[in-house]
Amino acid sequence: MEQLPLFFQLKGKTVAVAGGGAPAARRAELALRAGARVSAFAPQLGDDFRALVDDPHFVHETRAPSAADMAGLALAFAATGDRATDEAMAALAREARVPINVADTPELCDFIMPAIVDRDPLVIAISTGGASPIFARMIRARLESTIPAAYGRLVALVGSYRERLGQRLSDLSQRRRFWERALEGRVADRFLAGREDEARVELERALDAADDTELAQGEVYLVGAGPGDPDLLTFRALRLMQRADVVLYDRLLPPGILNLVRREAEHIYVGKEPDRHAVPQEEISAKLVRLAKEGKRVLRLKGGDPFMFGRGGEEIEALAAAGIPVQVVPGVTSAAGCSAYAGIPLTHRDHAQACVFVTGHARSGGGLSLGWEALVQPHQTVVIFMGLGQLESLMHQFVAHGGDPALPAAIVENGTRPNQRVVTGTVETIAGAAASEGIVGPALVILGTVVTLRERLVPHGGPVSDEPGIFSNTHIPATMTPV
Numbered sequence: 001m002e003q004l005p006l007f008f009q010l011k012g013k014t015v016a017v018a019g020g021g022a023p024a025a026r027r028a029e030l031a032l033r034a035g036a037r038v039s040a041f042a043p044q045l046g047d048d049f050r051a052l053v054d055d056p057h058f059v060h061e062t063r064a065p066s067a068a069d070m071a072g073l074a075l076a077f078a079a080t081g082d083r084a085t086d087e088a089m090a091a092l093a094r095e096a097r098v099p100i101n102v103a104d105t106p107e108l109c110d111f112i113m114p115a116i117v118d119r120d121p122l123v124i125a126i127s128t129g130g131a132s133p134i135f136a137r138m139i140r141a142r143l144e145s146t147i148p149a150a151y152g153r154l155v156a157l158v159g160s161y162r163e164r165l166g167q168r169l170s171d172l173s174q175r176r177r178f179w180e181r182a183l184e185g186r187v188a189d190r191f192l193a194g195r196e197d198e199a200r201v202e203l204e205r206a207l208d209a210a211d212d213t214e215l216a217q218g219e220v221y222l223v224g225a226g227p228g229d230p231d232l233l234t235f236r237a238l239r240l241m242q243r244a245d246v247v248l249y250d251r252l253l254p255p256g257i258l259n260l261v262r263r264e265a266e267h268i269y270v271g272k273e274p275d276r277h278a279v280p281q282e283e284i285s286a287k288l289v290r291l292a293k294e295g296k297r298v299l300r301l302k303g304g305d306p307f308m309f310g311r312g313g314e315e316i317e318a319l320a321a322a323g324i325p326v327q328v329v330p331g332v333t334s335a336a337g338c339s340a341y342a343g344i345p346l347t348h349r350d351h352a353q354a355c356v357f358v359t360g361h362a363r364s365g366g367g368l369s370l371g372w373e374a375l376v377q378p379h380q381t382v383v384i385f386m387g388l389g390q391l392e393s394l395m396h397q398f399v400a401h402g403g404d405p406a407l408p409a410a411i412v413e414n415g416t417r418p419n420q421r422v423v424t425g426t427v428e429t430i431a432g433a434a435a436s437e438g439i440v441g442p443a444l445v446i447l448g449t450v451v452t453l454r455e456r457l458v459p460h461g462g463p464v465s466d467e468p469g470i471f472s473n474t475h476i477p478a479t480m481t482p483v
Helices: 022-033 083-095 133-146 150-168 172-183 186-192 196-209 235-241 281-293 312-321 334-342 388-400 430-436 449-457
Strands: 014-018 037-041 058-061 073-078 100-102 115-119 122-126 219-224 246-249 266-269 297-302 326-329 354-359 380-385 408-413 421-426 443-447
Touching (some): 014 083, 022 073, 083 100, 219 235, 219 312, 281 297, 334 408, 388 430, 408 430, 421 430, 443 449
Parallel strands (some): 354 380
Antiparallel strands (some): 115 122, 380 443, 408 443
């Protein structure tokens, strides 16, 4: 984030606008709507100012602004369309230490004007940092069509009850939970259906029934974050990520996903690496129980799916024994996500009618025991999680138990992420290829003839584009017929 989004309080303050055309008029109108007094500097005002000139808080000055005009300003806008004139206005504002916006000239701006969705008192601002105002307007148009006008009135209703709720519930987190229940339940349903009187009755009833003890009940959200691409998160995962008071996360989560957690939530790192656990699993489970018993909503955010080699089963056992409520949200497992983004289907009528998932990592101190006879069967795909550290040994065992050393194999490193890499070979060569390519993980190993389909789906053999899609950063020709 290169710019900090802020909302200025302009009520009763003075704003200067230089320019008499449409860009200046739009800025003057927004400032007036925000309660500011506006001084417009221009020899003449165009037709776009027609609705503004009779506003008692609007003044038209038919001269250029001076240094004296900058005194006491809250903000200044330069939108004359003449570069030299706008630069002069910007220089005056900076000398007076007044934040300045220069239309269509980001390099001269202290702040930029976002695209705005106005559902007063609900206001949404969208910005691209000046890189593409058109794109910001496109996003605004989408939001305008999906956010009901009644949302503004609903926000106003909530605001009118804030003081009463503060007297009823002293704890901030309890008040937040009350509003989440109200706004996700019958109060909002009735309000948005146009039955505002019924909504007020429901809100009064909920307020009378608000109970400190009930609202203090903690719970745990066991959420699968997928293999790395934030676009693969489920809607339910995003909703619970925005509710959490505290999040426990591991080393496989990229910043793009952690940034989607409620900003005020406490972050606790409990990352584990093969054979070097920052926090033992038993301690993680105990921490989940303790935090929930303190009345907190605890987000356990795990890469992939929590029940696919993610130790979610161990954590939920501990929580159930302690009587802690748990919500489990499945995530896109790394096997599905990484293989798809690498262009390797896990099953195919001509190659594999079965798919087997195994882990290459055992409990600390215990040996790895795999059903090799089942893994070496023909016409199937074998996906190995966390197998990079023992890859050479695993491939040796595969061949020793009857597996074909020439069976195609692939390693997908950082699957679904911008730095995804795919290395292919055979069971016999893949460990050496991983070492020579410097693969360090996180990585997924795929064995089976489905790997050869990558040559048809990804003819260039590697990532050549940053555009997202089913094959992530790998370009697929538009004329290709799906297999």
